[in-house]
Amino acid sequence: MxxxxxxxxxxxxxxxxxxxxxxxxxxAATSQKPQSVIDTLVTYYENYNSNVHRGVHTLGTIATERYEEAREKIRKFINARSTKEIIYTKGTTNSLNMIATGYGRANLTQGDEIVISPMEHHANLIPWQQAAQATGASLKYFPMKADGTLDLEDVRRTITDHTKIVACTQVSNVLGTINPVKEIAEIAHEKGAVMVVDGAQSTPHMAIDVQDLDADFFAFSGHKMLGPTGIGILYGKQALLDAMEPVETGGEMIDEVDYYRATWADLPWKMEAGTPNIAGAIGLGSAVDYLNQIxxxxxxxxxxxxxxxxxxxxxxxxxxxxxxxxxxxxxxxxxxxxxxxxxxxxxxxxxxxxxxxxxxxxxxxxxxxxxxxxxxxxxxxxxxxxxxxxxxxxxxxxxxxxxxxx
Missing domain, CATH: 3.90.1150.10 (Aspartate Aminotransferase, domain 1)
Known part of the structure; x- marks a missing residue:
């Protein structure tokens, strides 16, 4: 290097x-930014600052093209099947809250189990506490070994037929532990559970293939991987995202609206209410370019x-x-x-x-x-x-x- x-x-x-x-x-808190990302942000604001998906004028068209080009770069970066599976969010915390609220609360009932690890960041812990309290589900934890690692036999014993959601960080933000999330996902799927991966500390530092991991949901932040603050990604398998109700409504996430009802736009826009962080998304695309170059x-x-x-x-x-x-x-x-x-x-x-x-x-x-x-x-x-x-x-x-x- x-x-x-x-x-x-x-x-x-x-x-x-x-x-x-x-x-x-x-x-681990935030990364520094290369000049190329800084220049991308300046270029957006100096040359084609405009809202996306709304106007047919030149600046709006350029902004929309760059915004969606960045989505495709991010899709390739984590090897998602489709850009419909790439949802722009404010960051990992926002993404995980969307999963816990939009999917978790809609699919959990009394007697169900949510299983997480003891090393989770609060962003992958508190949303599941809240989901459990709201639905009557129970929250369980994998045992953790003295050296701060997980044993797959303990994982297998903890996930049961009642487990509906398993959530685990791929890399601990305190211990540096690299968890075997691919193997945990396999065990979760054997029991019919959905696998949620917090990729905040892994995506900036290692090659991510969400299809190989077989993660049902995967979340990460732009600012930890050379990108701007206030931009993140929620990856979800298309079938799960299609079945989810939006967590936020209004703006460009709608298809048709009358005074008493509304229908939603297609993915990914269904999950992206309001004016997004356009510069942040384009800047994250530039960060991906830099990381790919290295x-x-x-x-x-x-x-x-x-x-x-x-x-x-x-x-x-x-x-x-x-x-x-x-x-x-x-x-x-x-x-x-x-x-x-x-x-x-x-x-x-x-x-x-x-x-x-x-x-x-x-x-x-x-x-x-x-x-x-x-x-x-x-x-x-x-x-x-x-x-x-x-x-x-x-x-x-x-x-x-x-x-x-x-």
Whole structure:
């Protein structure tokens, strides 16, 4: 991976923070944007800013073409069968809420089961809590092993004939665990259940094939994969989306309306009420172009190297606890004994190193880990082994500093 060349594509990475070159290690929260994506957004607003699907004038036609071209790029990127299966949303959270509300509440009844993992982000936990409360269904959890992984035999025992929905993150945003969602989907389907995959932390970092995974629903966000904020994708198998009622109504999602009734437009527009994030969608298409140019297999291979190097380096520091399995995605969450994660993050920021401290929207998981919060360093393909060395030195500096203070 030619990171030297790649980094020149990202204007923000050239700056200094607190007198130090920026080391940006908060990619699980949001990624930085290459100049090509920034230029795409500027070009939209400067040259063909217009609403889509409504006007027949020139600007509206160009905007609609670019908007739908981006949908096709995204379809190919995750290997969906049809653009009818690609729904634009605000992000992963919005997508998962649409599934839990539009599909879950309409199809769950008392006695049904929803099964999720203990490592879910709140966005793939709270919507299912709400769906269970609204329908009388019960919420169950897979057992999680001590190293933060799932055992497929435990999965098989947990999913029963009463299970109607299985929801699982493909990559944990805290532990870096890569879950076997393809195998979990197979077990779910054997019991007649629908498989929902949170792909927020996987789609930016590895090749995704929703047909191979056999996911019934799959959700991800644009801003974690070089795209703008406020844009995401809900993938759903066409038959399931066809059967769903829209979660929101109004605008271009209708076919015909009179004073007492309405009918819906075809997919995907049936699920896209109101004026969409047009610039965001087109910008996400540009991000997909950039990722395809690098190659998702190359990105995955390189980030696996970064994750392994970080795990080994941070684990070797005495007094530091690293959470999650050795085989992991490109992130490492840890704590320094006796030092609050926010203090560690502040100390690292003083050296220009941006990490995340907190519960990472996974409070139940942190209770399982017997800590309130962690420090998380998360990597992307523009990060380097030298930056991991800086992180390691920064952790040692923080440990020494607070050791003297305490």
């Amino acid at each position: 030619d990171t030297t060349s790649i980094r020149t594509d990202f204007p923000i990475l050239g700056q200094k923070v607190n007198g130090h070159p920026l080391v940006y290690l908060d990619n 190659g998702m297999d190359a990105i995955s291979e390189y980030e696996t190297e970064l994750g392994r190097a970080a795990y080994e380096a941070v684990s070797a520091i005495s007094g530091v606890t690293v959470y999650g399995p050795e085989q992991r995605a490109g992130m490492v969450s840890f704590n320094i004994e006796g030092i609050h994660p926010h203090d560690v993050s502040t100390a690292l920021d003083a050296e220009g190193i941006a990490v995340r401290a907190g519960h990472h929207c996974a409070q139940p998981l942190h209770r399982r880990l017997e800590c309130a919060s962690t420090v998380r360093a998360s990597f992307y393909f523009y990060n380097t082994l030298e930056e991991i060395e800086k992180l390691t030195r920064g952790i040692k500096d923080a440990k020494e500093y607070f050791g003297h203070v305490l």
